[in-house]
Amino acid sequence: MDVKALLRAHPGWLEHLESLGGVDIALPDDLPTELLRLTVPHEDVNAVLAARPEPGSGQWWLAERCVHSLxxxxxxxxxxxxxxxPLPELGPYFYVYVFLAALPHTRAYHRRLGIPEEVSWATLADLGRNMAVHRKRHGSGGLNxxxxxxxxxxxxLYALGRLQFNREALDPETAAxxxxxxxxxxxGAHSLGVHIPDFHGPLTPEACDASFERARAFFPRHFPGEEPQVMTCGSWLLDDQLAGYLPAASNIIAFQRRFHLLGRFDGGDTLGFVFGGEAVTAPEELPRRTRLERALADHLAAGGTWYGRIGWLPF
Structure with a gap:
């Protein structure tokens, strides 16, 4: 495959990669064990191994430059x-190999900062989780x-219990x-983004309390010069319309109450998060197995629209 010809559809990205040049990469000697350590779903392991790029190939050239970019x-x-x-022409697992090749660099960075091993591996295990999300969304292997x-x-980004937090710069609209x-x-001030990973159990107030407490200790310890002002979250879970359908004591509503809500944005992916591959455009065809599924489907059937909201809380 002529990878450079494929990349001409993304000229800015190709120019960036060519300006960097390559970086020597090496894949783990025991790939199956490393994939399982990263929680790659068992049904994907053999397919990932079969998709390994060959050194000297166009895919290897591209992987070297992707790793250098990271x-x-x-x-x-x-x-x-x-x-x-997205580069579907390279198969569903190309970027899995990019991140496998970047893994030694990320792990070395974590060690330099004194990131605990447990946090390092819990963070990187999100690779396998997002492969499970891909299968949930599309019914096939790949990386979401x-x-x-x-x-x-x-x-x-770091996984600290039930929630994930990423270091970021505050954008002008949210700052205003x-x-x-x-x-x-x-x-541009230091802040933390808050994320709610899938396949991680209930979003209970106790689990969230523990994550926020860990974040408030973790980031000053490992990034002492940054001093985040606030934490922000942009999610369909913060759509305040949910309060009209869910009990006040529900985990989702309790999570919303932590935040001061700002603007809303298109929540077009809400159905994908909740229903996965079962999401369809006709509300009457959506399953209604849980209170949340009923809420989403009934709201759409009544002509409503779901949105995402931006929320913030003090660090």
């Missing part, structure tokens, strides 16, 4: 490289949203909304 911005939230574009895992590979609420907030 390593060159390791630990720097203010220096985002171009996003990895490869660009998302660049945060993990670059040392920006926080200032309007009477709290100082400047664009």
């Amino acid at each position: 390593v060159s911005t390791m630990g720097r939230p203010d220096d985002d490289p171009p996003r990895f574009p 949203a490869p660009a998302w895992f660049t945060l993990h590979a670059r040392g920006l 909304g926080i200032r309007a609420a009477g709290r100082p907030a400047e664009p």
Whole structure:
């Protein structure tokens, strides 16, 4: 396959990769064991092994440059490289190999910062989780949203119990909304993004309390110069319309109450998060097995729309 011809559909990204050049990469000697350590689903392991790129091939050339792009911005939230574009022509597991090749660099960065082994591996195990999410969404093997895992590979995101937190710079719109609420907030200031991974059990208040407590100790300890002002979250779980359907004591509503809510955005992926591959456009065809599924389907059937919301809380 002529990989460079394929990349001409993404000229900015190709220019970025060519400007970096390659970096020597080595894949783990015992790939099956490493895949299982990263919680890659068992049904995907053999297919991943069969898709291993050959050294000297076009895919290997591209993997070298993708890894260099990640390593060159390791630990720097203010220096985002171009996003990895979807490249289905390279097969469903190409980016899995990119992240496997980047793994030694990420692990070395974690060790330099004194990140506990338990946190390091819990963070990187999100690779397998997002392969499980891909199967839930599409019914086939692959890695869901490869660009998302660049945060993990670059040392920006950490799993701390039930929640994940990533180091980021506060964007101007969110900063303005926080200032309007009477709290100082400047664009570009250090902040933390809050994320709710799938396949991790109930979103109980106790589990969330423990995660926020860990985050408030973890980041000052390992990134002492950053001093985040706030934590922000952008999620369909913060759509305040859910309060009209779910009990006030539900885990989702309790999670919403932690945040000061700002603007809303298109929540077009809400059905994918909840229903996975069963999501369809006709509300009457959606399953209604749980209170949440009934809420989403009934709201759409009544002509409503679901949104995501941005929320913030003090660090």
